[in-house]
Amino acid sequence: MENEKTTPTYHQAWKMNLRAWKIWWGxxxxxxxxxxxxSIxxxxxxxxxxFFSARIINELAGNRRPEELTKWVILTLSCTAICALLQGIFSRWANYEKASASRLDSQIYMKKMLALDYADIDRQAVFDLYSQIRQNDQWTGWGIxxxxxxxxxxxxxVVQIAGGVSLSVSLFLLKVPQNSSLALINHPLFAVGIMxxxxxxxxxxxxxxxQGNQYWVRYASKAKLGNRIFGFYGQMPMDKKRAWDIRMYQQQENVCDVYFSQTELFTPNSAIGRNAKGPMGLWNALSxxxxxxxxGVVYAFVCLKAWAGAFGVGSVTQYVxxxxxxxxGLSRLLQVLGMMRANGEFLQDNFAFLDIPNRMYQGSLTTEKRSDRNYEVEFRDVSFRYPDTDQWALRHVNIKFRVGSRLAVVGMNGSGKTTFIKLLCRLYDPTEGEILLNGINIRKYRYDEYIRIFSVVFQDFKLLSxxxxxxxxxxxxxxxxxVKQCLxxxxxxxxxxxxxxxxDTYLHKDLKDEGVDISGGEAQKIAxxxxxxxDAPFIILDEPTAALDPIAEAEIYSRFNDIVTDKTAIYISHRLSSCKFCDEIAVFHEGEIVQMGxxxxxxxxxxxxxxxxxxAQAQYYTE
Structure with a gap:
């Protein structure tokens, strides 16, 4: 994925298009x-x-037989009507299928996104790659x-070429009369030269x-920035959560409008604008x-043979x-092959994303389903650093959870609390050390079964509309x-x-006008x-109540503590008063557990x- 892109050959571009068609076929x-x-x-x-127009004109220029003219007119009208009818039916069918495919386009990436290891989802390089794919599509529609x-x-x-060959081949076979001054046209070399x-x-x-299309390819990376700017600043006034700030600080006038006016990407003076007025326009004009x-060459050759007596005036219409x-058709074929090669540079991004491997070992052992919920988890000398960084997020962490206990994890921002939870839930694997479930390294358990033993309410939890x-x-x-009992x-x-x-009440109004908006506290209760x-044996609350005041947070934690029964509960909070009821507290500092008790x-x-x-926090507490 990190390799630099190279312009694909026609063969490589063709292989990538075949792969894309295979995806669409599925x-x-x-x-x-x-x-x-x-299309046919x-x-x-x-x-x-x-074809039929040539027959009618030849008859009008020749014998003018009424019965022949009638026959050709009826055939012309009938065949044209049938073609128009079929074209209307098939075109409507094709438009429906293409619209359906357009809706499924994002599904290709959603499925891959859901299948990716969380460690890759969390990487900036993967985000940038996916962002580039979406920007390419928004920019000029390039991609899969x-x-x-x-x-x-x-x-x-192909059909145009085949049809043209079938109706024009006789142009080169029909001979000019030998007594004509243009009999030289009959020589095979003349026909070969004209062709x-x-x-x-x-x-x-x-x-x-x-050549003109290449400018779109070269400008794609700059267009990504432009689309991001437009997507953010252009849509920001429609974001209800930003409406207060926009009005209170006049951000539309002082930020958005200024940014748009000073950003060259949106003006005729941008690189793509200058190229459109310059070389891109010249290439298209030359085409x-x-x-x-x-x-002109076609008209000259056909008319020359007709004037020399090789065929009648009606055939001129047919051959021209x-x-x-x-x-x-030939120009279309060459042009689409060139566009397929140009699109190959964009497909490299698409397939680089779709080919991101799943490196996390999925395991094979079955997580035993214990009625007594007797699960023991141990961190044994665990250290971890995030990909693409040399800084340790956790260092030499050793801790063992007592079954059915209440563990609080506290510490300052950046101390490693959330990283600790990510490792526990196996969203990441440790860089060093190991995590054990009932004495067995959690990497040996089937991943899908292991994560079932955890219920987590994350700090930035999301509810669906x-x-x-x-x-x-x-x-x-x-x-x-x-569900009612849990609520x-x-x-x-x-x-x-x-x-x-x-x-059955819809949350929010994105899908239903009668949907209800809920408060932050209500959303946390639903989460x-x-x-x-x-009903997992481990329940984790990762600062889901950070937006609440200390008293409200303590009430939620206290209530939650009463209903977790025999489950093992882990609480993460900045506010120490909310964790006083816990059996044990682990204090994190700079990636290490510095205190337990x-x-x-x-x-x-x-x-x-x-x-x-x-x-430091005592002033907010109520005893």
Whole structure:
């Protein structure tokens, strides 16, 4: 993932596109069938008109037989109507499938994100890579979804070329009369020379377009910054949580507007703006110029043979139209191949993200389900540092949890408390040392089973804009009686009775207008009820009440302590008064456990860190 990107070859780009198509085939195969039908119909329709129009004009310029004219007119109208009907049906089908695919595009990355090791999710490099992918898509639509457009264009190009060849091959086979002064045209070398000239001109046009497209590729990294700025400052006024600050400090005028006006990325003077007015515009103009030259060559050659007597005036329409479509198909083919190569640079980002390996060993041992909840966890000389840093977050931590006990973890910001919980839940593996569950290294247990023994209420917990019951159960189907009991145990019972639809009441108004907004304290009670519903033997509260005042926090912890029964509970808090009821307190400082003991023991040690923290906060406590 850290390797620098290189411009892929056409072969490499083709392999990446095949891989992208394979992904789409697994997600929505209908998009290929519908696109195939729609593209073939759309590409054939002009040839139907060209062919029948030539027959009618030849008859009008020749014998003018009414019955023949009638036949060709009826065939023209019938076939054109059928093609239009089929094109409308298939186009609507293709649009539906492509819209469905567009919705599934983000699902590709969501599934990968959910499958990633948490250690990778937490890395800045992974965030930057995923951000680049989304910005590429927002910038010009490059990436995996773009490959569906390439498939459509390739089918169109191939059918156009095949149709053009079938209707124009006779142009080179029909001979000019030998007594004509232009009989030289019959020489095979003349036909080869004309065909070679047409192919050369047809190849130059897409080359010019592809050269212009390269500027979009080169500007993609700068566009990422521009899209981030626009996404943040452009959408900030719509964020209800920022509405107060924006108005009180006039941030829209003093920050947002100024930032936009001073950011070159949004102006005609930006690099991409200057290139669009300069080389990009010139390349596209040159492409159109070359296309016009090709049209002129086609007209000249066809008219020259018709004037020399090789075929009638109706055939002129057929050959001009057919060859024009043929070389449009050829130009389209070369252009899409060039775009596929350009898109290959963006696909490198997509597949670098999708190919991030899962390095965390998943284990194979089954976590025994004990009715007595007799689980013992021990940290044995555990040290840890986060990826991409040399600084130790934890150093030589040794601790053993007593089953059914209440452990408080306290310390200043950055002391290692949350890192300790991440290691306990095996979101990370220790850099040194080992963590044991019932005497066995937790890496040997099946990962999915190990994490089931923990219920955690994180400091920055999130509730979904879904019905209350589903938020608590974490599932669409759940035991309603258990959910109600958990909400009552968490102190949410009275509020539940007042909700208009009970457990079916939507939280927030993102999905339902009748959804209800809840306070911070109510949200914390729902999060605690969610932890209770999981009914895991270990329950962890990682500063979920940091936004509350000390008294309210103590009340929540006290209530929670009464309902955890025989579970092992771990509390993390800045406020020491909330942890007085715990059996044991572990004091963290600079990544190490510097003290262990009860509140009374630690408070009596006047030289200890706990005593220092306790006295610093004493003014907020009520005895």
């Amino acid at each position: 997600l929505c195969p209908g998009v290929f069938f519908s696109t195939l039908a729609s 119909t759309e590409a054939i329709t002009p040839y139907v008109t060209i 979804y773009k490959t569906l457009y390439f498939f459509e264009e390739l089918v169109m190009a 070679g000239l047409m192919l050369l001109i047809a190849a130059v046009s897409p080359i010019c377009v592809n 159109r110029c070359v296309s016009a030259i090709l049209t 139209g057919a060859i024009t479509q043929l070389f449009q 879904l019905p209350l019951g589903e938020n608590v159960a974490g599932a669409a189907r759940y035991d309603r009686d258990r 009552e145990d968490a102190g949410f019972g009275q509020r539940l009775e007042a909700l208009p639809h009970g457990l 605690i009820a969610r932890a209770l519903y999981k 009860t509140h009374e023991e630690l408070a009596a040690d006047t030289s200890g860190k706990y005593y220092e923290l306790w006295n």
